[in-house]
Amino acid sequence: MKRTARDASRRTNDPSMLILTSLAGGSKHGHALSRDIEGFAGVVLGPGTLYGAITRLEERGLIEPLESDNRRRPYQISAAGSAYLSEAVSEMQRLADEGARRLAMANQAVAQGRVPRISGSPA
């Protein structure tokens, strides 16, 4: 399926993507997930948003609940979730690589004096 760049850029702040990324580093319960996401992405997910995303991810079989002897139930990423995350990361990587390549070309053109430097852009 063809996805737009907008879809790819949206994914970076999508709670589902943030949760999958966090769980790719190991199983965690709700509060640990929230702290981990805040740590690596700087995004604070409220309990409502976090559990809404957990519900959807579990429905889609992308994460799995683990047994727990207390109320703090941990989750782990499933095989389908790993495949989905891998595809999404590759897509974002392609977008990032393309962005970096074009920025490098633009900077090179400015350095060679072929195009004027855009006002406000770094020298």
Added chain:
Amino acid sequence: MRTGDIHEEDDPVSRSMLRWYPASWRDRYGAEFGAMIEDSLGGEQPTMHFRWSIMRAGLSERLRGAGLIGDTAPPSARIRSGAFTVLCGWLLFVIPGIVFAKLSEHWEAVIPRSSRHLPAVSFGLVQVLAGLCVVAVLAGMATVLPAFVRFVKDGGWPVIRHQVGWAAAATAAMVTVSVTIVAWAHHLPAHLRNGGSAPYKLLGVAWMLLFAVTLFTWSRAAIAATRRLTLGTRQLEAAGSLAIAVALSMPIMTAAAAIWWGSIAAAAPWFFSGAPTGSPSSPWVASLLGALIVMTLASVVGGAGLLRITGSWRSLHAV
């Protein structure tokens, strides 16, 4: 513990916030979600933003559970909920429709013959479409009736008994007030029937409120029953098509009612105040304006249902 009960180990703050979520969701996630709330708050009181975030998420989960939003519910559930949204819009439309019918009584008698064409066409359109919508709603009910009978035979009655009981009580109260109004009206002279008697007017308002409560309680009972019915693809298609027709009719009727008002206001503004023909009068009528606003709101509700149905239509055949 009953289905959806709040866990005893949750603290009072978690318990109060969990109530925003549907019972089925609480059964699955309630305990861990309560623990997460406690961990997030760390013994402090929740901020308004925190409460609002959970309230919004809980209501969203309720709408999702009813198949009204999201794409995780199967297409059949989405079409069913779309049809119900249209039905709710229609029930909301009926009340201002009655107000419009009452306010437009005998309009032909006061408007000059030369100015009668536009109001006649728009008024006729409202009447024809309203009639067709009533037929469509009844046909929709007939479509799901066999499934409803099966549901009751298979032991579904206890599930809806409570809601049907309330609806029957509201209907009985409305019928009682209706009989009282009719009996009273026969003993009142015309000027007292048409706004001259405050107690009679008050009874009219009570009837309108009871009518709204009756519609609401029956809709609630219908939703409780229909969400549990097993409907085939053809029944869903029929119900969905009828709902689409009703949803499309509502904005047309609203526009036609507004055109009727505008044309009467231009040709015979005295009609609205009951003043003698030809006397200067204001065409602004608060109740008619209110009726049109509610009609517009009902059309928006119907439009939301229409989008839900059409958005899921193709998926119904894909599964």
